Structures are given as C-alpha cells and as structure tokens.
Amino acid sequence: VCDDDGSANGLMPRISRTGLTPGETLWIRFWEYGNDNNGTFSLCAQAPPPAPPAATCQTAQSFCTSTTPNTIPNITGQPSTAGGGIYGCLTTIPNPTYYYLQIQNSGSIQITISQTSTAGVGVDVDFVVWGPFNSLNTTCTAISAANIVDCSYSTAGIEVVDIPNAVAGQYYLFLVTNFSDQPGTITYQQTGGTGSSNCAIVCTLAATNNGPVCAGAPINLGASTVTSAVYQWTGPNCFSSTLQNPTVVSAPTTPGQYVYTVTATTPSGQTCQDTTIVTVSPKPVLAADTSFKICSGSTANLTTIYTTTGLSSAWTLGGITVANPAAVNVTGRYRLIAANTTGCSDTAFVNLTVDTVRSQVTTQQIVCTQTATITITNLSGIAPFQYSISSNPGVFQTSNQFIAAGGTYTITTRDSLGCTGTTQATITIVPELTVNAGQDVSIVSGDRTQLLATASGPTTSILWTPSTGLNATNIFNPIANPAATTTYTVAVTNSLGCQAQDDVVVTVIPYCIKVNNAFTPNGDGINDLWQVYDSYDCLRNVTVNVFNRYGKKVYENRDYRKFWDGRFENKPLPDGTYYAVVDFTLITGRKISVKTDLTILR
Structure with a gap:
C-alpha cells in the first residue's frame, strides 16, 4: 500500500504485506495526524513483480564448471530477505539466484565468481555453498548451517569458492546475491582444483x-x-x-x-x-463517432475529421476500400481503422448522409375550369421545405401547392440544409366530356351485336343500362343479345367527375327461317310452292339448290322468294324425295346453311 503524499517517509508511512492468499480480506485504518481537518486520501495496492528464474531453491538451475568463463545476466529488483542461520555469513539476501552442480570427477574444485555492472564496473557479489548432497531432491530440504561448504559476504566484486574433496555423483547448491541491485552480469569460471562437474545435467531454457x-x-x-x-x-x-x-x-x-x-x-x-x-x-485513440450531411452533388473530406498523424489509416464503406476518402459523395457508414507501428488500432465510424432532395408531383384539374392544382410530395430531404414554380422563378413559398393552366412546369424544392431538387409537372386540361352510343342496330332474335360507343376524351368509368342482354356494362363495346328490342344508355365519367350519356336502340326481329321438307305443286292453291321462311324481315338473301337422288341439280335460285313450283326446265319434276341446300344471309350478315330432304307430292 502506498501513502498519498508522494514521499517514502511521509506522515503516513508505506506498509507492505507478503504471502497473501487470494480472497483474503485486509483491513487498513487511516487517520489524520494533528488537526481535525476534512480532506482526502488515496490508496494504491501493488503486487511485486514475479520472481526471475532461479530466484528460489525450488527453481534452482543446473550449471557446470569450466575453465571457459560462463557469463549470464544477474538479477535485480527482488526484495531482500534476512540471512544468517542456514544462510551462514549472508546477513541479507538481496536478489538471490540459486544454482546446483553435480560432481563428475572427484577432487577439489575452485570457482571464481565475478559480477560487473552494465558499464563494466565490478559490483559486490556474495555467495553461500551447501553440500554435499547424495541426490538432487534433497538439496532444498537438507540445507543447514552445518553443511555450508563456503560463504562470503564481503564487498568485493570477485569471490572465490572452494569445494574440497568433492566426490563424483554428489550435488552442491549455490546461492549468489546482487547486493547493490545494479543490473549487469555474473561470470562463473573454474580456476583451480582437480575435480570437475557434470555438464550433462545442465538444463538450458530460452x-x-x-x-x-x-x-x-x-x-x-x-x-x-x-x-x-x-x-x-x-x-x-x-x-x-x-x-x-x-x-x-x-x-x-x-x-x-x-x-x-x-x-x-x-x-x-x-x-x-x-x-x-x-x-x-497502447493503442491509438480516435475521437468519438460522428455524423454529418452534405448536399447531393458535393463531396466530403473524411481525412480532416480525425487526427491520424503517425498512424496508418484505412477507410472502408461496406467492407470495400474507399478509393478517395478526401472526396466521398455516397451515403453510408464509413469505417476508419487507424493503426500504429505495433499494429494496435482504433476504429471510428462516420455516418455520412448525402442530402438528395427528391419530390413527386400530382396534378388535379379543377372541375369546370381550365386550371389545375399541382401538389408536391417530398420523397427525400430534410424538412422544412420550400417550393418554387418556373412560371415565377426564384420565388419560394412554404405551401406545397400551385394553381396553373395547362402546360409543363419545373418545380424546385429546397430543404432546410439549402439543398435543392427539381421535378417536372405537366398539366393536361381535359375538354368537355361527350359520348356517342353508336348507330341504332337491328338483330335477329337469338343473334347478338357489338355496341360501339366512343367518348370525346379519357374516362374513368363507363356504365351501360339496362344490363339485360349485355356481356359487360363497364366497357365501350359490350356484346348485346337482348330477347326484345331494347334501348341502351351509356353513361361515362372522366377524372374530373364530369358525366355524359347517349342512347342506342337494338331492334330485335323475330327469327323467320322455316324450311319445309315437302310441298304439293298440284295447282289446288294449297302448298303449291316450296316455302323456306315465314317472312323475309330477318333476311338479306336466300340461295337454294335442289338435287335429285342422282346428285343432279334440278333447281337453283340465288335470290329465292318462295316461288318454286317443282318444275325443272319448265317441266314438272316427278314426285319423289330430293335433296335441298338452302343458304340464308341474315340482316346482321350472319350466314346459316340448312340441308334437308325435300319431298314433292301431287
């Protein structure tokens, strides 16, 4: 815990605790010294840095002696613990480093330990050596003051370790300290003795x-x-x-x-x-996301929004790289990724709206006038809006309606950002509405005819009455098939609601075809002539052909009017059965062909 006055020996001294257990609760009391004044204090909890390699006996590293110097980095920044006891001559143990070696060849061994700073100046190095141990596993549990082989706590930067009468297979444990806490290196070199250590056990790790x-x-x-x-x-x-x-x-x-x-x-x-x-x-920190608008036809410079000095930057829109972020003109959410040389990055978004003013117009002719109303509906842009018409250019109004005569006009819409858009309005004046139901027509009973009505201008609705005998009542040319003579009325309405109507008479003539299959041309005045119709009212033409049983034509007439008396070449035909073909053309133009046996009896 750190005090709050910035000094190591302030009124509130610095305190420390070691060996803490995760989840443990610590209570710390604070008070003001001397005066009863209100104030504040700060609390700073710090964990010491992790121990470096070989900082404890349990993590001791192996090494072997050699006449060739072995230089390694020393340890700094580790807390100092109390010495004495099993640590022999070492009063304190600052920046400890533990090593062990195994004897390969029996005999005495002399090792020189020297420590120098990064500047090459010798600095105090101290040591203690325990042994011998018969196994590596007992080196930490069996150390005591009694098995100290050599120890030095002098201020010298060079120390000499003497291991007498070393026996092959035995282990020795070294503790070396950096009393001055200066960064540098420690060098180990065997400088005497007849024994040697086992380099096969050296474990090196990077x-x-x-x-x-x-x-x-x-x-x-x-x-x-x-x-x-x-x-x-x-x-x-x-x-x-x-x-x-x-x-x-x-x-x-x-x-x-x-x-x-x-x-x-x-x-x-x-x-x-x-x-x-x-x-x-640290990663770069960009400013907050932002949004802004521009008018359609202009561009925005994204590169001026954020400070990216010393950073690499990449702008994308929808995952696609923006070719020129200094001149963008597309609505969207632009993404900026700015990275430093380490690759750390921050992201910011710019929501750009390209203000496109779009409107649509509708025109409505005013009933019984030659003028119409133009109504503007805004499709895009930023309200409120103002409007101008080309017949009065440069003059804007807040109303979205104009009244104008027939013609084509340009409507300009301006929004609150000052952006503008134009659209065309064409007014077509509809003339007075008239309708012609067509010529009166006659049909034969059971036949049909097409009515042919026409209007003087566009219509929005059509209605025939009565609907009897019509296949449709809402079109200009319905098919009429009345059972009796009928007067039809067609009524039409245009887009202004104006109406017009007219009549047409469909006269129904009774069906008049009746082909007799026998007659008696004996001069008694009864059934002396061959009759093929009741009346000629429904007919336009009748053609008859009569054949005997051998297929020979015995009578022909292309405009038959009920006057054949059964003669052929001015002689009466013998009684018998003949074959007749009668072709009728009705007054409607429809053709009917009747084929029948024809019997002559006298």
Missing part, C-alpha cells in the same frame, strides 16, 4: 514471445525444447499453462511490460527456468 503486442491482443509464447521435460508457464492476470508454446494468450489490457516465466522439469527432477518480457503497447 523463453520468447511475439511482442510487442496491443492491449488485449493475443500473445504467442515460446520455449526452447528440453528433452522429455514438463513445462509450466506463469504470468500476469493469473495466467498459467502447461504447453511448451502457448498461443493466443490474452495480453493485459493496460499498456506496459509484463514478465512471463516458464519452468521446464525433466523426468530426473532437473529444472530450468527463463523469463520473457512482453511489451504491451
């Missing part, structure tokens, strides 16, 4: 990552291969994984540098550890 990454982006972690080892990764936000190379690990959402630690444990119990620092970069 941790890597694909950073820098963006806040919240996936991280890919990697560890070098240690034969048959089991891996354990730990990191911020309680991250844990047993994969050698964890992928798609969610990065912290707060920019900064984060330490991820991997430990590899071999079947023999050997462990090696390494850390990798993931840099989480």
Whole structure:
C-alpha cells in the first residue's frame, strides 16, 4: 500500500504485506495526524513483480564448471530477505539466484565468481555453498548451517569458492546475491582444483514471445525444447499453462511490460527456468463517432475529421476500400481503422448522409375550369421545405401547392440544409366530356351485336343500362343479345367527375327461317310452292339448290322468294324425295346453311 503524499517517509508511512492468499480480506485504518481537518486520501495496492528464474531453491538451475568463463545476466529488483542461520555469513539476501552442480570427477574444485555492472564496473557479489548432497531432491530440504561448504559476504566484486574433496555423483547448491541491485552480469569460471562437474545435467531454457503486442491482443509464447521435460508457464492476470508454446494468450489490457516465466522439469527432477518480457503497447485513440450531411452533388473530406498523424489509416464503406476518402459523395457508414507501428488500432465510424432532395408531383384539374392544382410530395430531404414554380422563378413559398393552366412546369424544392431538387409537372386540361352510343342496330332474335360507343376524351368509368342482354356494362363495346328490342344508355365519367350519356336502340326481329321438307305443286292453291321462311324481315338473301337422288341439280335460285313450283326446265319434276341446300344471309350478315330432304307430292 502506498501513502498519498508522494514521499517514502511521509506522515503516513508505506506498509507492505507478503504471502497473501487470494480472497483474503485486509483491513487498513487511516487517520489524520494533528488537526481535525476534512480532506482526502488515496490508496494504491501493488503486487511485486514475479520472481526471475532461479530466484528460489525450488527453481534452482543446473550449471557446470569450466575453465571457459560462463557469463549470464544477474538479477535485480527482488526484495531482500534476512540471512544468517542456514544462510551462514549472508546477513541479507538481496536478489538471490540459486544454482546446483553435480560432481563428475572427484577432487577439489575452485570457482571464481565475478559480477560487473552494465558499464563494466565490478559490483559486490556474495555467495553461500551447501553440500554435499547424495541426490538432487534433497538439496532444498537438507540445507543447514552445518553443511555450508563456503560463504562470503564481503564487498568485493570477485569471490572465490572452494569445494574440497568433492566426490563424483554428489550435488552442491549455490546461492549468489546482487547486493547493490545494479543490473549487469555474473561470470562463473573454474580456476583451480582437480575435480570437475557434470555438464550433462545442465538444463538450458530460452523463453520468447511475439511482442510487442496491443492491449488485449493475443500473445504467442515460446520455449526452447528440453528433452522429455514438463513445462509450466506463469504470468500476469493469473495466467498459467502447461504447453511448451502457448498461443493466443490474452495480453493485459493496460499498456506496459509484463514478465512471463516458464519452468521446464525433466523426468530426473532437473529444472530450468527463463523469463520473457512482453511489451504491451497502447493503442491509438480516435475521437468519438460522428455524423454529418452534405448536399447531393458535393463531396466530403473524411481525412480532416480525425487526427491520424503517425498512424496508418484505412477507410472502408461496406467492407470495400474507399478509393478517395478526401472526396466521398455516397451515403453510408464509413469505417476508419487507424493503426500504429505495433499494429494496435482504433476504429471510428462516420455516418455520412448525402442530402438528395427528391419530390413527386400530382396534378388535379379543377372541375369546370381550365386550371389545375399541382401538389408536391417530398420523397427525400430534410424538412422544412420550400417550393418554387418556373412560371415565377426564384420565388419560394412554404405551401406545397400551385394553381396553373395547362402546360409543363419545373418545380424546385429546397430543404432546410439549402439543398435543392427539381421535378417536372405537366398539366393536361381535359375538354368537355361527350359520348356517342353508336348507330341504332337491328338483330335477329337469338343473334347478338357489338355496341360501339366512343367518348370525346379519357374516362374513368363507363356504365351501360339496362344490363339485360349485355356481356359487360363497364366497357365501350359490350356484346348485346337482348330477347326484345331494347334501348341502351351509356353513361361515362372522366377524372374530373364530369358525366355524359347517349342512347342506342337494338331492334330485335323475330327469327323467320322455316324450311319445309315437302310441298304439293298440284295447282289446288294449297302448298303449291316450296316455302323456306315465314317472312323475309330477318333476311338479306336466300340461295337454294335442289338435287335429285342422282346428285343432279334440278333447281337453283340465288335470290329465292318462295316461288318454286317443282318444275325443272319448265317441266314438272316427278314426285319423289330430293335433296335441298338452302343458304340464308341474315340482316346482321350472319350466314346459316340448312340441308334437308325435300319431298314433292301431287
């Protein structure tokens, strides 16, 4: 917990707790010293950074001695713990690093340890060595002050470790500290003795990552291969994984540098550890989404809306790249993705409305006048609207109606943004309405005729009355088939509601065809002539042909009027049965053909 006055020894001292358990509740009391004044305070809770590789005995790493120097980075930034006791001469233990080695060849071993800063200047290095141990598993549990082999707590930057009478197969545990907490390197080199250590147990591990990454982006972690080892990764936000190379690990959402630690444990119990620092970069922050409008025919410059200096930017509309974001003229939701060199990005949207003013007009002739009303309906644009007509150009009104004579006009609509649109209005003046029902007509009973009415102009409705005998009452040319003579009236209405009507008479003439199949031309004045009709009223023409039983024509007449007396070539035909064909042409023009046997009896 941090105090609120910015100093390490302020009136409210800094306090710390270690070994906390997740879910544990801590109570902290605050009070004001000296005066009873109202005020505020701040509370800052911090977790120490994770321990680096080999920071504890349990994570001790293997190494072997050699006459060739072995240089590795030292450890800094770790809390110092109390020494003494099993730590021998070490009064304090700042930045501890644990190593172990196994003796390969018996004999004494002398190892020189030197520590230098990043500037190459020697810095204080201290150590303690325990041993010997018969197995690796007992190195941490069996250490005591009694099995300290060598120890040094001097201020020197170079120390010498002496291991006398080392026996092959035994283990020794090293603890080396960085008292000055200065970053640098530590170098190990065997500088004397007849013994040697087993380099086959050395476990080397290298941790890597694909950073820098963006806040919240996936991280890919990697560890070098240690034969048959089991891996354990730990990191911020309680991250844990047993994969050698964890992928798609969610990065912290707060920019900064984060330490991820991997430990590899071999079947023999050997462990090696390494850390990798993931840099989480901040993402760019664009301003809030915005919306604006432009008039149709103009363009908008999207590049001036957001500051993207030092960023790569990409504008899209509907997933398609905008070719020229400095001059767009299409309505839509434009998307900007701005990214920094790390690839971190932010997204903003611009809702652009291209204000297109569109209207439609309707015209309605005023009844009994030669003028009409033009009514404008707005299809698009931003209300309120104003209107102008080409017969009075430049003069706008709020009413959406004009009264004008016949002709074509240009209507201009202007909306609240000042955008304009035009549309054409054509007024057609309908003249006075008249209707002609057509000529009177005669038909034969049972026959039909087509009525042919015409109007002087367009109509919106047609009605024939009566409907008796008509196949339709709402068309100009219905088919009439009345049973008796009928006067039909047609009434029409135009778009203005004006009406007109006219009559036509359909005269029905009784059916007059009646072909007798026998007659007696014996001069007694009864049935002496062959009759084929009752009256000639329904006929226009009658043609007859009579044949004997041998197919020879014995009579022909192309305008028969009931005067054949059964003679052929001026001689009476013998009594008998003949064959007759009678072709009638009715007054309507329809043709009827009757074929019948014809008997002559005297």
